[in-house]
Amino acid sequence: MTSEIRTSDGELLSVKLKKVERRRRTTAFLLAAPLLFFIVFAYVIPIFQMLGRSIDNVQMNEFLSNTHDVMQEWDGTEMPGEEITSTFFYELQGLVEEKNHGKIATRLNYEKGGFTSLIKKTARKLNDFDENGNFLDQFIETHKKWGDIEYWLALKRGTDAYHYRKYLTTFDYEEKFDGSIERIPEKKRINVTLWIRTIFVAAGVTFCCFLLAYPISHLLSVLPTRYSNLLMICVLLPFWTSLLVRTSSWMVLLQKQGVLNDIFVSLGIVADEGRLELMYNMTGTFIAMTQILLPFMVLPLYSVMKTIPPSLMRAATSMGATPFLAFRKIYFPLTYAGISAGSILVFVLSIGYYITPALVGGAKGTLISNRIAYHMQQSLDWSLATAMAAVLLVAVLIVYWLYNKIVGIDNMRLG
Amino acid sequence: MALPKYTETRYRVWHYSYLVICTAVFFFLIAPLFVIIPLSFNAEQYIHFSDGMLALQPEAFSLRWYEDMVYGTKNPWGIAARNSVYYAFFATIGATVLGTVAALGLSSRYMPYKQLIMSILISPMIIPLIISGSAIFFSLAKLGLAASFPGIVIAHIILGTPFVVITVTATLSGFDDSITRAASSLGSTPTNTFFKITLPLITPGIISGALFAFVTSFDEIVVILFVAGGDRNLTTIPLQMWTGLREQLSPTIMAVATCLIVLSTLILIVTELLRRRSERIRGISAQ
Numbered sequence: 025m026t027s028e029i030r031t032s033d034g035e036l037l038s039v040k041l042k043k044v045e046r047r048r049r050t051t052a053f054l055l056a057a058p059l060l061f062f063i064v065f066a067y068v069i070p071i072f073q074m075l076g077r078s079i080d081n082v083q084m085n086e087f088l089s090n091t092h093d094v095m096q097e098w099d100g101t102e103m104p105g106e107e108i109t110s111t112f113f114y115e116l117q118g119l120v121e122e123k124n125h126g127k128i129a130t131r132l133n134y135e136k137g138g139f140t141s142l143i144k145k146t147a148r149k150l151n152d153f154d155e156n157g158n159f160l161d162q163f164i165e166t167h168k169k170w171g172d173i174e175y176w177l178a179l180k181r182g183t184d185a186y187h188y189r190k191y192l193t194t195f196d197y198e199e200k201f202d203g204s205i206e207r208i209p210e211k212k213r214i215n216v217t218l219w220i221r222t223i224f225v226a227a228g229v230t231f232c233c234f235l236l237a238y239p240i241s242h243l244l245s246v247l248p249t250r251y252s253n254l255l256m257i258c259v260l261l262p263f264w265t266s267l268l269v270r271t272s273s274w275m276v277l278l279q280k281q282g283v284l285n286d287i288f289v290s291l292g293i294v295a296d297e298g299r300l301e302l303m304y305n306m307t308g309t310f311i312a313m314t315q316i317l318l319p320f321m322v323l324p325l326y327s328v329m330k331t332i333p334p335s336l337m338r339a340a341t342s343m344g345a346t347p348f349l350a351f352r353k354i355y356f357p358l359t360y361a362g363i364s365a366g367s368i369l370v371f372v373l374s375i376g377y378y379i380t381p382a383l384v385g386g387a388k389g390t391l392i393s394n395r396i397a398y399h400m401q402q403s404l405d406w407s408l409a410t411a412m413a414a415v416l417l418v419a420v421l422i423v424y425w426l427y428n429k430i431v432g433i434d435n436m437r438l439g
Numbered sequence: 440m441a442l443p444k445y446t447e448t449r450y451r452v453w454h455y456s457y458l459v460i461c462t463a464v465f466f467f468l469i470a471p472l473f474v475i476i477p478l479s480f481n482a483e484q485y486i487h488f489s490d491g492m493l494a495l496q497p498e499a500f501s502l503r504w505y506e507d508m509v510y511g512t513k514n515p516w517g518i519a520a521r522n523s524v525y526y527a528f529f530a531t532i533g534a535t536v537l538g539t540v541a542a543l544g545l546s547s548r549y550m551p552y553k554q555l556i557m558s559i560l561i562s563p564m565i566i567p568l569i570i571s572g573s574a575i576f577f578s579l580a581k582l583g584l585a586a587s588f589p590g591i592v593i594a595h596i597i598l599g600t601p602f603v604v605i606t607v608t609a610t611l612s613g614f615d616d617s618i619t620r621a622a623s624s625l626g627s628t629p630t631n632t633f634f635k636i637t638l639p640l641i642t643p644g645i646i647s648g649a650l651f652a653f654v655t656s657f658d659e660i661v662v663i664l665f666v667a668g669g670d671r672n673l674t675t676i677p678l679q680m681w682t683g684l685r686e687q688l689s690p691t692i693m694a695v696a697t698c699l700i701v702l703s704t705l706i707l708i709v710t711e712l713l714r715r716r717s718e719r720i721r722g723i724s725a726q
Contacts, residue, residue, distance in 0.1 A: 045549060048547065048549040049549040049550070049551055051544075051547070051549075052544040052545075052547035052549045052550040052551070053544060053550065053551055054544070055540050055541060055543050055544025055545075055547075056540075056541040056544035056545055056550065056556055056560075057544075058537055058540060058541070059537040059538060059540065059541035059560060059600060059604070060541070060556055060559065060560065062537060062596075062597075062600075063559060063560055063562070063563070063597065063600065064559065066575070066578065066593060066597055067562070067563060067571070067574070067575070067597050068559060068562070069578075070574040070575060070577060070578035071566070071570065071571075071574040073574075073577065073578065074570075074573060074574040074577050074578075236464045236467070237464075239457060239460050239461050239464065240461050240464045240465060243457075243458075243461045253711075255465060257469075257707065258465045258468050258469040259468060260707050260710075261469065261472065261700075261703060261704065261707055262468055262469065262471075262472060264654060264703040264706045264707050264710075265472060265699065265700055265703040266657075266658040266676075266677065266680075266696075266699045266703070267658055267660065267677075268658070268660060268677050268680040268681060268684065268696075269472070269475070269680075269696040269699045269700060269703075270471065270472070271684070272475070272680065272684055272688065272692060272693075272696055273471040273472055273474055273475050273696070274471060275684065275688055276474055276475065276478060276486055276688065276693075277471060277474060279486070279688070281485075281486075281487060282486075283474055283488065286487070286488065315467060315468065315471060318464075318467075318468060319468075347450060372565055375567070376566075376567020376568060376569060376570070378567070378568060378569050378661055379660055379661065379681070383681075383684050383685070393567060393569045396569050396570075396573075397569055400569075400573050400665075409573070410573075413569070413570045413573065416567060416570065417566065417567075417570055420565060420566060420567060424558070424562075424565050428554070428558060
């Protein structure tokens with residue numbers, strides 16, 4: 025039935041078409057390839073490598089590999105035997121000679137507090153040990169903490185090549201030495217508070233941005249172009265202005281001796297002694313973040329509202345709907361796409377916010393990103409920092425995935 | 440926006456309160472920026488509207504903080520400005536070239552795994568900067584590029600490319616393929632078609648993507664905090680502002696901030712001109 029159609033050079037048309045298509049696919053891919061490889065190798069892989077640090081304990085495992093091996097037999101119900109203590113003694117001696125004992129002290133201290141001083145003190149006295157005597161007794165002699173079985177248990181699990189316990193710490197849980205998982209004492213709990221605060225701030229800022237952005241986006245979309253272009257400057261100028269400039273302007277406004285408090289005092293709303301604490305707390309972070317992220321809500325909303333023909337509302341009212349009903353039934357549902365695009369964008373941006381909370385938020389207004397930065401740069405507990413980063417990343421990727429489902433990355437518009 | 444004569448009172452009230460609300464929101468958006476500008480001309484050392492300033496006495500205003508910004512020895516604003524421009528310049532070139540080429544591929548109907556590749560390319564924009572910053576820092580440190588000029592430029596290229604990809608793909612999505620087909624049918628080579636037909640048409644998109652990349656690099660603070668590693672010779676304007684703001688709000692920072700507001704106004708004007716040009720070109724090409 026189907027007669028074979030051939031092109032002028034005698035090839036089958038279907039074959040020729042496939043060839044052309046394949047060539048076009050290759051060309052398209054080759055164009056995207058340089059950036060793809062650059063991003064994958066310079067960005068995506070480094071992120072996974074960094075997140076690997078949250079479970080990676082290989083260095084400790086290598087430092088104390090023999091101790092780790094002999095300890096596998098030990099069940100931890102009674103004090104370790106001579107085989108363990110002697111192996112540990114010789115390995116510790118080697119580490120002290122290579123000046124690596126400080127590293128294991130820091131790592132072990134995460135497993136059990138007090139290990140830093142314990143290792144340092146023991147390291148100084150290693151030369152006094154009698155190699156023919158009982159090692160455990162001599163360890164206890166140098167420091168009585170070695171008599172506490174928990175330090176040996178901490179040593180056992182602290183030398184595993186991989187661990188997951190930082191993920192428990194991320195949510196304020198800890199694994200006891202008997203294997204049970206419990207919440208840490210109440211006054212030490214900080215991370216869960218920060219997670220909850222971050223999510224609440226992100227959701228709150230998103231909602232406030234939505235409330236503020238909706239009326240002005242509507243106004244911008246219905247005004248004649250001449251006026252709307254002018255008003256658009258109010259949205260675009262902050263959008264293009266440096267984040268630090270905007271944050272510092274909020275610092276100027278919100279300070280105790282700042283402009284807002286000055287205005288309140290001169291208007292007699294508050295007494296000079298009773299100036300409001302607007303900064304270094306949640307209030308400051310919240311207000312500043314809302315203003316800074318507002319353009320990211322206005323722009324998608326505006327671009328959607330611009331496409332809604334005004335005749336729809338007129339049709340609804342002409343058929344008897346009150347303006348409010350027409351808005352609720354006709355206009356509002358048509359803006360869902362803009363609302364979801366803007367909300368997801370603002371939510372994703374605010375969940376990872378770092379600079380503004382650090383400057384305006386003080387101790388009470390910091391978010392999870394600030395905690396990650398603290399562990400990265402100050403406490404240097406990189407395993408914990410990367411474990412928290414991994415959790416944050418998963419949260420963001422879920423929202424990103426939702427965005428892709430609902431809005432589609434192809435439809436992302438800027439400016 | 441004028442209301443018809445027959446509008447009921449309650450809708451009239453609602454309409455005016457709506458306008459008041461909108462005014463308030465616009466004020467909330469723009470006013471904080473304008474607070475900074477007069478304060479940068481303060482003659483006193485405090486970040487505060489002095490009585491003299493409120494009474495508009497000329498002696499309450501001065502340019503001393505601008506002098507301090509340019510000639511002050513304590514704040515290396517000069518080095519910071521030079522570095523910021525250098526990083527942004529090279530990062531913009533890198534991001535624009537890589538991003539535009541990739542966008543050309545991504546806009547093709549034949550692109551395989553379009554969604555997946557697009558999500559990967561956009562990810563630096565979505566992933567929190569604190570994660571990007573530390574990951575880029577660790578990988579640069581491994582290559583011995585942390586706290587170095589090329590290292591910072593690479594980091595800024597990564598952060599800038601998503602914006603170029605998005606703006607250029609957006610421009611290409613409205614691109615009429617029949618124009619290039621017409622060029623080919625008239626005997627133009629693909630290279631010639633690209634440079635003579637496609638490129639001029641998508642130039643507004645490329646320039647606005649480049650502007651995004653420039654601003655991203657110029658304003659970038661989180662990643663550079665990790666990557667610059669406290670080296671004073673690598674400092675940038677945002678880094679210098681960050682340090683200053685952490686210590687104390689000084690009028691010199693207000694002066695710098697005012698300069699940055701002027702810069703963003705210029706960028707705004709350029710983008711507006713680009714948008715108009717792009718609309719004009721499209722208007723012609725659609726006819």
